[in-house]
Amino acid sequence: MTITTGYIISALLLFGIGMNGLMTCSHQLRKILAVNLMASGVFLILIVTGFGTDGSAIDHVPHAMVLTGIVISVSTTALALTLACRIQQRLNRSADETAEGNDDD
Amino acid sequence: MNGGLTGMKKRKQSMKGKFKRKDWQFATLTSLLIATLVTFLCWAILKEPPGEDLTAEALAPLFVQSGVTSPVTAILLNFRGYDTLLEVMVLFLAGLGIWSQATVDPTNPLVFSSPATHPTKPNFHGPGPELILATLVRILIPLMVLVAGYLTWAGGFQAGGAFQGGALLGGAGILLILAEPQRISTIPPALIRFGIVLGPAIFLLVGVSCFGYGGNFLQYPQPGAGSWLLLIEFGAAISIGITLTTLFVGGRPDPKRLKGTDQP
Structure with missing residues (x-):
């Protein structure tokens, strides 16, 4: 049981919590947050695998991959948030329309 | 029935x-x-088991060839340059996706232009930013741009690089939008588009021009690979900064409203 083991287990727990949220939460914002949590778990695992146990040299390839992954994660989050905003706009608009229709009746 | x-x-x-x-x-x-x-x-x-990976000692001679001494930058832009090109493209596509979905009022960029969903618009128009905020922004923005340039350049030999510099530029852009939205609206949209395309275009052009030096795609010519990498990094940093700012705004500036604001 080294420090690395602890890091990997907590990273996987983070991934699991995110996946659970993605499947059980119905709100879009929560789903987006859950996906981000999953991504953070994966990044942590990658960083730990590059860490190098027992004083061996640091492997830079996973670190570079994490840097790439963060940018991808930001892009997808931004796109998902805009989509969620649009969906909410549409829902609000249709709700307003039905409310107006009910007022006419 | x-x-x-x-x-x-x-x-x-x-x-x-x-x-x-x-x-x-x-x-x-x-x-x-x-x-x-x-x-x-x-x-x-x-x-x-901790595998017998390519350790730093095995990679050391390759790092000397890569043109930069920072291992992460060497991997990102030289050894795995293809990944990074695709990554820049993904960011570009996300920006494109957001621009194709919604328009925002350029004088009030934080509000979607559909008035029905925002009956109470937050008023950013006021008499201009307050004195402290304006002074802070005036001092901070040039400093942030300077540090972003340094970070991008420093990526060649230590921690840093295009993404760190671009993130800082994006932060500066978001601060500017929050503090002085009206100033942002005076930037011509063509310039923003040019800035967004600049990084991916330079990356692609450098990659293709490697054919002219007898290499493969993104296989930089051996002496002077470092300057090619620096060129790519600065283009990418500018584009990443501008794209992140546009991602925050959440839509393209509405050209009709822009014309309207130009008239008075």
């Missing part, structure tokens, strides 16, 4: 009562399955 409809309605209502229990069952089932998956993944990762 009518009877069938009411029957369906009744069934739906009775289903609604059951949904509570089904939700609970579903949540338990998913959390159990995910717990199993996490345990399995734990076992799979921890079982894997």
Whole structure:
């Protein structure tokens, strides 16, 4: 049981919590947050695998991959948030329309 | 027909009562399955012995050839340049996706232009930013741009690089939008588009021009690879900064409203 083991287990727990949220939460914002949590778990695992146990040299390839992954994660989050905003706009608009229709009746 | 409809309605209502229990069952089932998956993944990762990877000693002669001394930058832009090109493209595509979805009022960039959903618009128009905020922004923005340039350049020999510099530029852009939205609206949209395309275009052009030096795509000519990498990094940093700012705004500036604001 080294420090690395602890890091990997907590990273996987983070991934699991995110996946659970993605499947059980119905709100879009929560789903987006859950996906981000999953991504953070994966990044942590990658960083730990590059860490190098027992004083061996640091492997830079996973670190570079994490840097790439963060940018991808930001892009997808931004796109998902805009989509969620649009969906909410549409829902609000249709709700307003039905409310107006009910007022006419 | 009518009877069938009411029957369906009744069934739906009775289903609604059951949904509570089904939700609970579903949540338990998913959390159990995910717990199993996490345990399995734990076992799979921890079982894997620390492999005989390409260590830093084996890679050291390659790093000398790469043109930069920072290992992460060498991997990102030289050894795995293809990945980074695709990454820049993904960011570009996300920006494109957001621009194609919504328009925003350029004088008020934080509000979607559809008035129906925002009956009470937050008023950013006021008499201009307050004195402290304006002074802070005036001092901070040039400093942030300077540090972003340094970070991008420093990527060649230490921690830093295009993404760190670009993130800082994006932060400066977001600060500027929050503090002085009207100033942002004076930037011509063509310039923003040019800035967004600049990084991916330079990356692609450098990659293709490597053919002219007898290499493959993104196989930089050996002496002076460092200057090619620096060129790519600065283009990418500018584009990343501008794209991140546009991602924050959440839509393209509405050209109709822009014309309207130009007239007075």
